[in-house]
Amino acid sequence: MAETRETRQKKIIEQELSKLKFFFTAEELHKKVVKKDSNMGIATIYRFLKDLKKNRKIHSFFCNRRNLYSLKNMNHSHFTCESCGKIEHLKTENIGFFKKFISGDICHFQIEVSGVCAQCKEHKIYK
Numbered sequence: 001m002a003e004t005r006e007t008r009q010k011k012i013i014e015q016e017l018s019k020l021k022f023f024f025t026a027e028e029l030h031k032k033v034v035k036k037d038s039n040m041g042i043a044t045i046y047r048f049l050k051d052l053k054k055n056r057k058i059h060s061f062f063c064n065r066r067n068l069y070s071l072k073n074m075n076h077s078h079f080t081c082e083s084c085g086k087i088e089h090l091k092t093e094n095i096g097f098f099k100k101f102i103s104g105d106i107c108h109f110q111i112e113v114s115g116v117c118a119q120c121k122e123h124k125i126y127k
Helices: 008-018 026-033 042-054 096-101 118-122
Strands: 059-063 066-070 076-081 087-090 110-115
Touching: 008 026, 008 042, 026 042, 026 066, 042 059
Parallel strands: 076 110
Antiparallel strands: 059 066, 076 087
């Protein structure tokens, strides 16, 4: 495996990444980094995140047609109403019931659940 060079830009990105606690997008990271180096382009951020993902140092999720990233083994779950389109983030801590289907270890997960929300159900709004 080829060794990557340590550059000033990579150090800046790493510094800003270490400050992030939750999910973030490449664009959000870019806004933070550009304050320290106005010449840094969004493509540099995408390449850096791609390398981190490839080396399993970052987790990636897909949400609202955008990639979200996390440095921790955070889980990401949604309920989407098929009638009104409302998206609700679900707090899912334990998916132990999945372990019987998986031979390895689970490090993080993303679950997408679709249905009809309580409001649409109450007002009998079905599309």
